[in-house]
Amino acid sequence: MERYDLIFRLYADFDAEGLRDVQDFLDVFPPVDSRTALDYWQDASDELEERKDEIREAFAAGDEFAEMAARASRDQAFTALDLHSKYDRGVNALVLDVDETLRSAGRTDNEIPRQTLHLLTQFHEAGVPIVICTGQTLENVKGFMIQGLGNELVHSGDFSIVYEAGTGVFTPGHGSQTKKLLYDGLDSEVREVFDEVRSRVLPQAPDDLRESVHLQGNEFNVTLKPNFDIGSDRAEAVIDRGLVYLVDLLGRAVYNAADVPDVAAEDADPEGWARAYYAEADPEITTVLDAEDAAPECVPEDVPDPIRSLFERIDVAYYHADAAEIGSLELNKTEGVKAALDVLDVSDPFVLVMGDSKSDLRVMRWAEEESAGIAAAPEHASEDVLDHVRSTDELVYDRGDAASMLRIAYVLNVLDEL
Template identity: 70%
Template sequence: MERYDLLYRLYEDFDTDAIRDLQTFVDVFPAVDSRAALGYWQDARDELDARKAEVRDSFAAGDTLVEVAATADRDHAFTGLDLHSKYGRAVNVLVLDVDETLRSAGGTDNEIPRETLHALTEFHEAGVPIVICTGQTLENVKGFLIQGLGNELVHSGAVSIVYETGTGVFTPGHGSQTKRLLYDELDEEMIRVFDEVRSRVLPEAPDDVAHGIHLQGNEFNVTLKPNFDVGSPEAERVIDRGLVYLVDLLGEAVATETDEVTTRGPDWARAYFADDDPEVEAVLESEGATVDLGIDDVPDEVASVFERVDVAYYHADAAEVGSLELNKPRGVQAALDVLGLDDPFLAVMGDSKSDLRVMEWAAENDCGIAAAPEHSSAAVLDHVRSTDGLVFDRGGAAPMLRTIYVLNLLAEL
């Protein structure tokens, strides 16, 4: 029987909603000492076992279809089938952004929901490695992953963390390859530019910036964060002004590094990065910081350094400079190398420009699929909708993970 016919019969003939609800209750039921509560849990477990047995006995591939029924609703299951029909293979590694993807300040109180953590645990138990790919610091990511997934899973050898948007990769359990500092591979010129910006960014900040920001504890990138709630008007104000200051400081550092003895460095930086990124241009305009220069007015030697630098703006959240040579695709490739995945097929989930680069790399190399939350940047949504249309609700990473899990189950048939 074809996979389509099997799924149609499964969802037509059986109460899969009840199976899924019972499975969720059994899986995520909190640990309690109440005898009555434990009785409810055991009753649910008994009913679940009975309903699963009915499905299992009705199909030759009953074990797999029971898992499908307990994992996803009809729509997500048939989406998984569409993915299998298109690609003909299972996902063998997850590449996941954290903020506004696995968790959301607007949808999950900035915590990774329990059902999402449970889905990740199921992938781990199925032998699918997990690559967390984030702009956050390593220590911060390690902390909430261990808290959510447990120390044993995080240190199992099948979890890798690409941190600070690709400046380093941490894969516990891999000996000398456990921590790879990718920024050490940059040339001395680029290292000096970043050292200069980092050493000056706080001591020389103007008062209207200095009193409202702090420097994120990165190993390499220079990231300004607000001393206010992310998304608030105060955070928007200080990050917009901080971005202008950071661009100017970068311009001075590059002008010095290239022996351009001039005060034009900030103007060149404003002209170059306004031309490079519409979001940066919009902030410069709103702050009255545009310059009457075009990109052709930037000296070639200076532009050749600028083109290796990533100026990133996250509305009311962060302003950052990083190296374009240290990006998420490079970090992911390093993680895949450490994990020993020679023929990867990724499921990439993210919301920002840095995540888009991983999605595009996977598409160009025919080695993955992409999914994004509905509030992602326009460029990310354009890419995802033009490929497989895997857009999910804010804070709704779990159903998308279940769709991918169904794809993997169907690949086993």
Template identity: 70%
Template sequence: MERYDQLYRLYDEFDAATLRALQNFVDLFPPVDSRVALEHWQEASDELDDRKAEVRDAFPEAGETFCELAARATRDQAFTALDLYAKYDRGVNVLVLDVDETLRSAGGTDNEIPRETLHLLTEFHEAGTPIVVCTGQTLENVKGFLIQGLGNEIVHSGNLSVVYEAGTGVFTPGHGADTKRLLYDDLDRDVRAIFDTVRSRVLSEAPERLRRGCHLQGNEFNVTLKPNFETGSDEARAVIDRALVYELDLLGTAVAAEVGERVEADDETASDWARAYYADQDPEIRGVLESEGETPDCDPEAVPDPIRDTFERIDVAYYEADAAEIGSLELNKVVGVESAFDVLGIDDPFAAVMGDSKSDLRVMEWVAEDGSGIAAAPEHASRDVLDHVIRTDELVFDRGKAGDVLRTIFALNRLANLG
């Protein structure tokens, strides 16, 4: 209990709120050409040093750690960090971070990663913590905003990896032949053919309502329909529900055509097979089919083995009022993160995984299986993600506030260093 007693003393006896305000001001002070502003910054920096010295002197055996805790973490964040250390007995040695709706959120930060979050990531980098950015976006998009936000030096440091297009490839600058790994090279030809068919037809053959209400994202192995309405709105929910049914039917016919030599079926039967199989796999998909009046006429056990074997390699994901997605289960974020760890040389990971979607959930569950990480999610994450995060360590943060969890992880690592 000694560490808990020390934290109580730290936050009871010292003005940690002022310390944090001073630290934030010093850290995030914008570049200005003003003598008065620079003098104000210097005064704040001097006061910060004086207050830290008081904390440092009060804790002779761990003064540096405790003055940094007070300056970086709230009371709740510090105690959460100590609880995590008591539970896992180690600190985080790699960050695995989704971008959209996790690091940045269109709802609250003008679709930019907040400066506070970028600064905290810079501090983790300077402390030697590898960063794996794990996203469904294209590599060029990710490189662009990472270089803009973190700087070219960090992105090309050799300690940062990008898992892009939800696991299609891994980009880790500074690692020679392993700098870029194209994971889809190992994908079988028959699965490639199915995705080629789905992608070529998904918009051209869509009903007019879907063509007007959706746009296509992803790559040839990740076909995602997104709404042309505000995410979360009633209009977005309606069009994505219809898009899910349409994608299931399209996938069913594409799979039946690919394995046609072994199984004969008309389009209606093939669509029913897809609906039955994926409704059995995912209660949310089943709920959408029921609400749309499109429940399948067949039992999932009636799906022929060759069709089922192919479905087992393909994922269908539903994100309420946000997206309907078809992806390869052999090209996912878990596979990408595993490859990134391999390139970065992380043999014994204890990862902090932050994300909001079902593709992020797979990574969270993967690290949880053998106690090799913790998970955090924004409060607007998908229901399954929130269920997992609340059931494990309850690291849920407000929209646009990923920095709150990063501060908890900072505190955890500081406490772990004390032993």
């Protein structure tokens, strides 16, 4: 019998939803030191085994189908089947953004839900490495991941953190490779640009802008964040002004760092060159510059080669009503993920990438271009991310419901074992 028919029979003939409810209860609420609670937990455990035994006896691959019914809904199981039919393999690593991906202030009070944490534990127990890929600092990420997943899992040797958007990679249990500082490869010219931008970005900002934003990132990632609720009209206004300021500041810093012998000082237009170059690179930046009456007066072809060569190594990113940032294109999540997978010895990766921002989109595109994985995003992700995800496998999930994608990936791996 075809797998489609077997899965159809599984969800038609058995109470998979009831089985999943019992499984979720046992996963999220382990036994506690109370006689009444222990009795209740034991009753649920017995019920779970009875329900699974019914499925085990009905299918040749009974264990796998019982696990499938306990972990995923009918729609999730068929989505996993479609993915396996398309790619003919399961995922051998998870690559996961945190903020607004695993956790969301909109639905989960900015905590990673228990069910999501438990599913990550299940993947770990199945031998699937986990790569957390975030713009946050190592200390911050390491702290809440130990709190959520436990010290043993984080230090197991199958867990890695790509932090500060690719500045470094932390993979405990791998000796000299435990901590890799990817910025060691940057040359002095790029370092000079970021040093100047960071030293000037707040002190030289106009008063109204300086009072409305705060700084995030590190020496190779400079991010302006609003002092207002993300997504609000006030946040949109200040980030749009901040983007123009940041582009101009970058243009001046690149001009100071580069050698442009063929351009006289009085003819130099570093701010205009930066606006022209980055407007051409990103339509969203073009829209903001136009709206802020800051459209470039020159064209991209006017940018001198030494200036362009530095621009090509530096990224400007705009996140609507959320952030404006510059970062090194040589220090990004994609490079961090590849370094992490190398340390984890995932030689032929096929990963599940989950994220919401343009920095995650680069990882998603790498996975697609290299046939190295699939991508999923929350419904409130940036439009570019959603466009990519919808054009590939349509793995879009509700805000705060990362667990649904993990369930699909879990069943995908179960199917791959059959």
